[in-house]
Amino acid sequence: MExxxxxxxxxxxxxxxxxxxxxxxxxxxxxxxxKYEPKIKAYLFIRNPEEIIxxxxxxxxxSAIPIAIKDNILVKGLPNTCASKILANFIAPxxxxxxxxxxxKSLNIIGKTNLDEFAMGSSTENSAxxxxxxxxxxxxVPGGSSxxxxxxxxxxSAIWALGSDTGxxxxxxxxxxxxxxxxxxxxxxxxYGLVAFASSLDQIGPITKDVTDCALLxxxxxxxxxxxxxSLNIEPYRYSPLKGDIKGIKIGLIRELLGEGVDPSVKKCxxxxxxxxxxxGAIIEExxxxxxxxxxxxxxxxxxxxxxxNLARFDGVRYGFRASGKTAEEMxxxxxxxxxxxxxxxxxxxxxxxxxxxxxxxxxxxALKFRNLIASDFRKAFERFDVLISPxxxxxxxxxxxxxxxxxxxxxxxxxxxxxxxxxxxxISIPSGFVNNLPVGLQIIGPVFSEAKLFEVAYAFEQAxxxxxxxxxxxxxxxxx
Amino acid sequence: xxxxxxxxxxxxxxxxxxxxxxxxxxRNQLNDVLNxxxxxxEIDTSNVPPMYHVLPVSNVLREDIPREIFSQEEALSNAPLxxxxxxxxxxxLGGEE
Numbered sequence: 001m002e003x004x005x006x007x008x009x010x011x012x013x014x015x016x017x018x019x020x021x022x023x024x025x026x027x028x029x030x031x032x033x034x035k036y037e038p039k040i041k042a043y044l045f046i047r048n049p050e051e052i053i054x055x056x057x058x059x060x061x062x063s064a065i066p067i068a069i070k071d072n073i074l075v076k077g078l079p080n081t082c083a084s085k086i087l088a089n090f091i092a093p094x095x096x097x098x099x100x101x102x103x104x105k106s107l108n109i110i111g112k113t114n115l116d117e118f119a120m121g122s123s124t125e126n127s128a129x130x131x132x133x134x135x136x137x138x139x140x141v142p143g144g145s146s147x148x149x150x151x152x153x154x155x156x157s158a159i160w161a162l163g164s165d166t167g168x169x170x171x172x173x174x175x176x177x178x179x180x181x182x183x184x185x186x187x188x189x190x191x192y193g194l195v196a197f198a199s200s201l202d203q204i205g206p207i208t209k210d211v212t213d214c215a216l217l218x219x220x221x222x223x224x225x226x227x228x229x230x231s232l233n234i235e236p237y238r239y240s241p242l243k244g245d246i247k248g249i250k251i252g253l254i255r256e257l258l259g260e261g262v263d264p265s266v267k268k269c270x271x272x273x274x275x276x277x278x279x280x281g282a283i284i285e286e287x288x289x290x291x292x293x294x295x296x297x298x299x300x301x302x303x304x305x306x307x308x309x310n311l312a313r314f315d316g317v318r319y320g321f322r323a324s325g326k327t328a329e330e331m332x333x334x335x336x337x338x339x340x341x342x343x344x345x346x347x348x349x350x351x352x353x354x355x356x357x358x359x360x361x362x363x364x365x366x367a368l369k370f371r372n373l374i375a376s377d378f379r380k381a382f383e384r385f386d387v388l389i390s391p392x393x394x395x396x397x398x399x400x401x402x403x404x405x406x407x408x409x410x411x412x413x414x415x416x417x418x419x420x421x422x423x424x425x426x427x428i429s430i431p432s433g434f435v436n437n438l439p440v441g442l443q444i445i446g447p448v449f450s451e452a453k454l455f456e457v458a459y460a461f462e463q464a465x466x467x468x469x470x471x472x473x474x475x476x477x478x479x480x481x
Numbered sequence: 482x483x484x485x486x487x488x489x490x491x492x493x494x495x496x497x498x499x500x501x502x503x504x505x506x507x508r509n510q511l512n513d514v515l516n517x518x519x520x521x522x523e524i525d526t527s528n529v530p531p532m533y534h535v536l537p538v539s540n541v542l543r544e545d546i547p548r549e550i551f552s553q554e555e556a557l558s559n560a561p562l563x564x565x566x567x568x569x570x571x572x573x574l575g576g577e578e
Binding site: 094226296297298301312320331333334336338342346350352353367370407 | 487488490491492494495496497498499500503507510511513514515517518520521522524526529530531532533534535536538541543550551555556558559560561562568570571572573574
């Protein structure tokens with residue numbers, strides 16, 4: 001193990017005991033970038049190494065802990081492409097609120113990470129600048145859309161990262177890359193400065209190597225922000241050391257997310273996890289959420305509808321790429337046609353269709369009703385259970401190119417994570433085992449504002465298992481590809 | 482099955498210029514997704530209220546007090562074409578450039 005393999009809280013302790021210097025930590029991460037980034041391609045922009053080292057301040061311990069930021073979260077003065085040609089030359093003129101909060105702690109931003117264009121996708125293959133590879137097996141995808149952030153942490157080039165999650169975009173890549181990812185309760189983390197995809201579903205959240213780091217980073221970024229009208233003015237989560245006592249806690253195993261379409265090896269992993277929770281004194285029962293099976297069609301109406309409206313702003317007038325055209329309208333249509341990639345266009349077309357006259361009620365309104373049914377399924381389940389569990393992804397990390405030709409199949413990869421966004425709930429994905437040296441994630445879901453409880457349950461599991469200590473064998477990366 | 486005319490109509494509404502090849506591809510793919518979405522017709526939802534938002538808050542407004550956020554220069558810093566403090570675009574109505 002090198003310094004780049006450790007967690008933030010481990011490194012902070014070593015630094016405070018003066019066993020390592022802050023510069024050594026930062027250099028260890030930069031070294032990882034130099035060695036492995038050419039194969040993994042987790043980043044779209046990397047700050048100058050000298051600048052990163054110079055950002056270390058002796059009296060600011062967090063400045064020694066490099067963080068990677070998904071390239072749809074604005075960092076003033078840095079590029080923000082959303083992995084799209086349409087924003088290829090865009091420089092962020094202001095900081096997202098989460099960045100302002102990280103700056104208060106002097107966190108050291110190492111770079112901006114790759115994503116599916118505008119966060120639309122589950123494999124990071126929809127990036128206009130090429131795909132990111134999974135550090136556990138570079139033939140496979142890192143998941144998406146925050147695949148760059150998850151891979152950056154798994155490869156040790158950053159100690160932790162921020163991603164965004166609209167239908168699983170933090171949790172599924174965390175699962176595929178063997179790290180921890182949290183989708184917070186809707187409204188607890190400001191979306192100001194996050195490029196909007198589907199505003200009623202988007203949340204920013206942490207990607208880390210263990211649950212303690214996740215709780216720490218979440219404590220930095222959560223809290224009320226008047227610049228986001230959907231930010232909730234409630235008492236924020238504050239970090240306190242996790243205990244992991246879950247004796248007597250009631251856990252529901254979601255039946256619908258362990259059925260058809262779930263890889264048997266993933267299912268076996270989750271069943272093993274159930275035994276671990278039982279040994280820890282938790283009470284586990286199966287629970288049925290019947291409307292959950294309607295989540296994918298509901299999501300793939302609502303999310304594109306919101307996206308088609310949000311992405312109207314990319315018209316070649318005020319920023320970004322501009323194509324030619326004799327009239328303003330022709331210029332706009334050409335700009336969007338040439339500037340957006342295939343998946344973004346697909347979703348704009350779909351969203352425009354379901355919102356158009358004559359189809360609004362049959363599709364959009366209908367999906368809003370299902371959103372209500374799905375949310376009430378969860379409400380009922382939480383009357384009986386403290387938390388619910390499921391796989392994070394129904395499959396192991398798949399190979400590059402495997403699902404690109406079939407959008408519907410790619411959409412079905414999100415079955416376990418989508419319902420949580422529709423209901424606005426918090427959920428965390430943690431490593432729960434390995435199959436053929438590929439990580440499997442366990443998803444733990446709680447009622448709104450139950451992050452503190454999610455951390456305790458996840459921490460109890462983590463401390464009873466060895467999976468969070470495992471790191472990809474980067475030295476063994478095959479360079480033949 | 483969506484017709485090509487319908488695809489053209491959506492394309493126009495979305496201000497999104499597609500190629501002939503893309504038009505045919507999206508026609509097929511949108512059909513797949515919409516057919517899949519027909520799964521929602523399995524359940525009678527006539528008595529279910531739509532859920533527009535998960536938060537119990539609405540009409541969040543702030544006082545309309547002017548404040549300095551961007552300078553004109555900053556606001557124009559990413560503009561593809563600008564002149565004299567304005568964004569420059571082609572004519573709104575048809576005609577010569």
